Amino acid sequence: MLEVKNIQAQHGLLQAVRGVSFSVRKGEVLGVIGANGAGKTTLFRAITGVHTDMTGSVTLNGQDISAVRPGKRVAAGLAMVPEGRRLFPDMSVRENLQVAGEHGRRGDWTMETVLDALPALKPIMRSLAGNLSGGQRQAVAIGRALMTNPDVVIMDEVSLGLSPIAIEGLYESLAQLKASGKTGIVVVEQDLRRALTFSDRVICLLEGAITLEGASGELTHDDITSAYFGLSAKGEERSAAHA
Amino acid sequence: MLDAIIQGVLLGGYYAILAAGLSLMLGVTRFLNLAHGDLAVLAAYLIIYLVATWHMPILWAIVLTLPVMGLLGWALQAFLFARTMKGGFLLPLLTTFGLGAVIQNGIYGVFSSDVKSLGNFIGNLAWASWKLPGHISVGKLPVYIFVASVVVLVSLQLLLSFTKLGRAMRATTVDEEAAELSGIDARRIQRATVAIAMVLAGLAGAALAMRSLINPYTGPTQLIFAFEAVVIGGIGSLWGTLAGGIVLGIAQSLGAKISPQLFQLFGHVVFLAVLWWRMKGAGSLGIVNLLRSLKGGRA
Numbered sequence: 001m002l003e004v005k006n007i008q009a010q011h012g013l014l015q016a017v018r019g020v021s022f023s024v025r026k027g028e029v030l031g032v033i034g035a036n037g038a039g040k041t042t043l044f045r046a047i048t049g050v051h052t053d054m055t056g057s058v059t060l061n062g063q064d065i066s067a068v069r070p071g072k073r074v075a076a077g078l079a080m081v082p083e084g085r086r087l088f089p090d091m092s093v094r095e096n097l098q099v100a101g102e103h104g105r106r107g108d109w110t111m112e113t114v115l116d117a118l119p120a121l122k123p124i125m126r127s128l129a130g131n132l133s134g135g136q137r138q139a140v141a142i143g144r145a146l147m148t149n150p151d152v153v154i155m156d157e158v159s160l161g162l163s164p165i166a167i168e169g170l171y172e173s174l175a176q177l178k179a180s181g182k183t184g185i186v187v188v189e190q191d192l193r194r195a196l197t198f199s200d201r202v203i204c205l206l207e208g209a210i211t212l213e214g215a216s217g218e219l220t221h222d223d224i225t226s227a228y229f230g231l232s233a234k235g236e237e238r239s240a241a242h243a
Numbered sequence: 244m245l246d247a248i249i250q251g252v253l254l255g256g257y258y259a260i261l262a263a264g265l266s267l268m269l270g271v272t273r274f275l276n277l278a279h280g281d282l283a284v285l286a287a288y289l290i291i292y293l294v295a296t297w298h299m300p301i302l303w304a305i306v307l308t309l310p311v312m313g314l315l316g317w318a319l320q321a322f323l324f325a326r327t328m329k330g331g332f333l334l335p336l337l338t339t340f341g342l343g344a345v346i347q348n349g350i351y352g353v354f355s356s357d358v359k360s361l362g363n364f365i366g367n368l369a370w371a372s373w374k375l376p377g378h379i380s381v382g383k384l385p386v387y388i389f390v391a392s393v394v395v396l397v398s399l400q401l402l403l404s405f406t407k408l409g410r411a412m413r414a415t416t417v418d419e420e421a422a423e424l425s426g427i428d429a430r431r432i433q434r435a436t437v438a439i440a441m442v443l444a445g446l447a448g449a450a451l452a453m454r455s456l457i458n459p460y461t462g463p464t465q466l467i468f469a470f471e472a473v474v475i476g477g478i479g480s481l482w483g484t485l486a487g488g489i490v491l492g493i494a495q496s497l498g499a500k501i502s503p504q505l506f507q508l509f510g511h512v513v514f515l516a517v518l519w520w521r522m523k524g525a526g527s528l529g530i531v532n533l534l535r536s537l538k539g540g541r542a
Contacts, residue, residue: 049423050423050424071429074423088414090413091417099427103428
């Protein structure tokens with residue numbers, strides 16, 4: 001289980017994340033919503049160790065990984081599909097997957113099982129990652145994360161820039177991953193409807209702090225709208241409280 | 244003319260070995276090591292010391308020196324270069340500039356400023372040659388060094404393409420952060436890369452000491468040649484270093500054909516011409532990739 005406590009992260013003088021805490025169990029999907037600039041990407045870059053100007057604790061399966069480098073966090077079972085995919089463009093799809101498999105943990109996810117879960121990758125295994133479409137790149141990025149055999153995988157802006165058809169295909173694959181129950185999933189999603197239907201629980205970030213947390217089925221449209229835009233029930237801005 | 248071109252091509256083999264280490268390090272660690280030439284000369288002095296003082300066979304001296312250079316590279320990256328890399332663009336340059344000065348003066352302090360060479364220890368290989376039609380004479384040693392450069396580059400290509408370490412090096416070259424998120428320990432990969440680069444510098448030092456005279460202050464000139472070969476061939480391109488080395492070698496040989504004093508000048512002029520060409524945007528691909536693109540391949 002991934003447990004983060006009181007994460008604070010800065011960009012120089014700017015406080016980007018303010019005291020965020022949450023947990024994710026194996027087999028659970030946590031949806032993370034929030035407007036652009038809410039601090040989502042900084043939060044997950046801090047959790048994975050890429051953003052180092054931060055405080056707070058990150059534990060995975062009881063092991064404190066707050067102070068270790070990103071590569072060691074992957075070895076502990078935490079993977080991330082970064083915003084923008086960040087593939088290795090001059091390497092083939094097979095090599096992109098292979099390199100993660102060679103440096104990640106051993107487990108059920110192998111080249112074969114990843115291809116079974118993401119069949120769209122099969123015909124493009126020899127293609128250079130730099131030549132792929134957005135949807136194909138996202139599938140490779142997810143496959144690369146799975147190859148490290150994570151207990152928890154964080155997917156940042158998972159459907160950003162993809163066509164509706166590509167998003168449908170992507171979520172079909174993610175549904176299989178969710179059904180397998182092997183991995184906890186944190187999915188950062190701009191599409192609120194999609195985030196609510198796919199996730200078991202949702203948190204909403206605004207100006208670096210959690211403004212809403214709850215089971216997806218129990219949250220109302222008004223709850224989410226208020227938390228997302230920083231409005232109180234009466235329509236007043238809540239963001240002043242964070243200033 | 245043909246004679247000068249052949250000599251230039253063979254000289255390019257030496258430049259390729261020297262430049263391959265510099266290029267590899269620049270690609271993976273984004274670190275321009277201004278002490279690269281001095282480290283090559285240091286390796287040359289170690290080999291000369293083992294051969295001259297301990298009467299060790301030259302091949303054994305090289306075999307013993309290369310792992311020492313690799314360990315030195317590992318240690319330099321772990322304890323010096325990695326720290327300076329956090330300090331922005333200028334600090335690594337100043338640090339390696341200072342390291343180069345320390346190596347030069349260290350060699351001077353231990354071995355004096357007398358010129359040295361391995362030429363005295365390799366028998367008739369230093370001057371043996373094959374006679375080709377047209378009164379062209381091709382030295383055996385330059386041919387062997389050129390063959391060694393091709394073997395080195397093929398080995399590096401195989402390492403980068405087909406090994407776990409090589410794939411990790413390529414991934415780290417492209418995107419260190421994404422490499423870390425794929426489970427790669429980028430710091431370890433960078434140490435391994437610098438170790439390999441130093442082994443290549445050591446090999447280049449051995450070749451240099453066999454084919455010419457060296458002194459403690461030979462390193463900076465070798466760095467310039469290596470850097471010119473890397474830039475001409477395209478930064479980060481393995482085979483580009485051979486192409487760049489050959490272009491540089493031919494330019495120098497043709498310059499020397501006109502006048503011995505023009506040997507270096509012609510190489511520098513070609514280097515500047517390539518830079519000017521790139522500033523116009525035409526040559527940003529590097530020679531190897533440019534040839535590929537002209538053939539319709541992927542740049």
